[in-house]
Amino acid sequence: MELHCRSVLRACARIVLAVAFCGVAVLGGCTSVPSRSPIAPRDADGAVFFKVTDNYALEAWELPSAFLAVRRVADAASPATPCYWLRPGRRGLAGSTFLAGALPPGTYEFPNLGLPGEKLGSGCDHHGPATARFSVARGRLTYLGVWTQEKASGNQQAIAVVDDGERAHLEQSVPGEFPELARLVGQPPLGFLTPKSADQNEKITQQVVRRGFDTDARAEGASGTWFYGTRTGAVRRWREGESAAPAVDTGYRVSIEAIAVLSDNSVLAGGEQSTLLLSQDQGATWTTLDVPLPYGVIFGLAVYRNDVVLALLDKDDIHIYRSGASLASWKEVAGFHTEFAFFSGVPNIRPAAFVSGSSLVISLPSRHMAIYDMATGASDTRDLPGAIQLFGMSGDGALHCKCAPVIITNPYESHDLGKTWAASTHDRYSLIPAMRDQTTGMVWTKDGIDRTRDGGHTWARVSRPSGALVNLFYSRDGKQAFATDGFSMWQSTDDGGTWTRAFRPSASGTGLLTR
Numbered sequence: 142m143e144l145h146c147r148s149v150l151r152a153c154a155r156i157v158l159a160v161a162f163c164g165v166a167v168l169g170g171c172t173s174v175p176s177r178s179p180i181a182p183r184d185a186d187g188a189v190f191f192k193v194t195d196n197y198a199l200e201a202w203e204l205p206s207a208f209l210a211v212r213r214v215a216d217a218a219s220p221a222t223p224c225y226w227l228r229p230g231r232r233g234l235a236g237s238t239f240l241a242g243a244l245p246p247g248t249y250e251f252p253n254l255g256l257p258g259e260k261l262g263s264g265c266d267h268h269g270p271a272t273a274r275f276s277v278a279r280g281r282l283t284y285l286g287v288w289t290q291e292k293a294s295g296n297q298q299a300i301a302v303v304d305d306g307e308r309a310h311l312e313q314s315v316p317g318e319f320p321e322l323a324r325l326v327g328q329p330p331l332g333f334l335t336p337k338s339a340d341q342n343e344k345i346t347q348q349v350v351r352r353g354f355d356t357d358a359r360a361e362g363a364s365g366t367w368f369y370g371t372r373t374g375a376v377r378r379w380r381e382g383e384s385a386a387p388a389v390d391t392g393y394r395v396s397i398e399a400i401a402v403l404s405d406n407s408v409l410a411g412g413e414q415s416t417l418l419l420s421q422d423q424g425a426t427w428t429t430l431d432v433p434l435p436y437g438v439i440f441g442l443a444v445y446r447n448d449v450v451l452a453l454l455d456k457d458d459i460h461i462y463r464s465g466a467s468l469a470s471w472k473e474v475a476g477f478h479t480e481f482a483f484f485s486g487v488p489n490i491r492p493a494a495f496v497s498g499s500s501l502v503i504s505l506p507s508r509h510m511a512i513y514d515m516a517t518g519a520s521d522t523r524d525l526p527g528a529i530q531l532f533g534m535s536g537d538g539a540l541h542c543k544c545a546p547v548i549i550t551n552p553y554e555s556h557d558l559g560k561t562w563a564a565s566t567h568d569r570y571s572l573i574p575a576m577r578d579q580t581t582g583m584v585w586t587k588d589g590i591d592r593t594r595d596g597g598h599t600w601a602r603v604s605r606p607s608g609a610l611v612n613l614f615y616s617r618d619g620k621q622a623f624a625t626d627g628f629s630m631w632q633s634t635d636d637g638g639t640w641t642r643a644f645r646p647s648a649s650g651t652g653l654l655t656r
Contacts, residue, residue, distance in 0.1 A: 182243035187277040191285035207238040224265035230318035236396035284330035287394040360400040370397025391427040401442035411439030441494025445515035475520040482507035495534035504532040523559040533573030575613035583637040
């Protein structure tokens with residue numbers, strides 16, 4: 142089955158929105174256009190705040206996005222029903238969007254719960270169901286929890302609302318993106334007019350955790366155990382030979398963007414909103430580490446001897462912090478700045494971190510990379526052959542970049558940590574190659590998986606997966622190759638020639654690889 146362009150399919154699919162779990166119905170056909178909500182509250186205003194997580198695959202150049210309007214419900218005090226856009230914000234987020242706005246006191250509804258970037262969210266001519274209404278009071282913040290969007294059957298999206306996932310962190314998250322609303326955080330927040338019971342909320346939370354879409358965060362521990370981060374704040378554990386990969390809730394509704402197994406076999410996970418979590422029982426339970434970090438996204442974790450190094454993105458700046466084995470004291474040891482190349486840069490590309498020996502390698506969109514030497518403490522920046530579309534490292538330590546020198550994007554590779562670059566020989570319509578060693582590896586192309594046995598000089602088609610993009614990687618010893626689409630994982634012992642299912646997909650996944 143051929144690989145289709147997911148962005149086109151997604152645009153075609155965004156026609157109807159189904160709202161599950163919270164009783165919100167589908168509404169459409171609006172024609173009125175909302176006005177923009179002010180973010181700075183006036184003396185009589187309150188405000189609303191919540192987070193929306195995109196629990197499905199995003200292209201490397203695609204940011205999460207959510208655009209919603211709210212409308213005041215007429216009452217005895219005022220027959221007016223003004224409609225407002227809520228303001229999006231993404232500071233400290235990787236797979237989510239904050240939505241907020243200052244609003245006059247009253248009862249509000251969502252007249253149209255449209256999909257990100259589509260017209261269904263722009264109208265104000267219908268009435269949202271009472272179960273989704275909320276109140277706004279003078280000088281108070283209304284918090285509506287964490288919403289997760291995921292693909293449902295047919296041309297639909299499903300939304301789950303978890304009420305309490307962010308409540309304990311409002312003093313950080315609200316001022317972090319919307320400092321104008323900071324003065325409203327002191328009092329207990331308001332919420333939905335018809336909140337769910339604790340039992341309902343627990344059931345929804347379990348569904349959200351179980352159906353979490355896997356991020357690129359993964360680490361291999363001892364005895365063939367793998368750990369995978371998800372968008373919904375869980376870490377999956379899978380041991381070779383098991384048919385399932387249970388998602389263990391960390392207790393935080395944040396996207397887990399980095400995972401590392403430490404020298405004592407404990408597991409460290411980092412992600413959105415500077416969240417840093419530690420498990421000392423192989424991922425069964427998690428505790429948060431109170432580390433004075435800048436507010437941002439932890440996107441890289443590395444272990445060097447007994448030290449731990451993390452990379453954090455705050456707006457356009459990257460901070461490198463380092464700690465000893467106790468994880469009690471962290472020191473900033475390097476910093477880098479990302480700068481978008483206006484005429485040649487690919488929008489929305491985020492930095493990525495990889496480890497080669499003692500080097501922590503970080504991409505700096507649009508056209509640069511950085512190296513922090515964990516052995517010497519030295520740091521350096523180097524040029525890339527063009528603006529980044531994709532950047533990665535294969536198992537042989539080579540760097541790979543799909544980069545655009547001017548307009549056209551082509552694959553390049555470097556075998557000296559970015560000092561020199563050469564054109565790659567694999568298909569330009571491909572992802573980053575996975576190499577078992579300097580001679581053998583695989584690459585995902587638009588028509589299937591290609592394999593090389595001669596260090597990338599030549600490639601041959603070895604299998605034909607179906608249409609979704611799949612990340613390829615090898616185990617540490619190179620004996621197993623793996624492929625994952627974010628829901629399911631497959632494994633191969635012959636470098637991609639044949640595949641068997643490693644573990645079954647979650648309830649919202651579908652099988653995407655053919656044997």
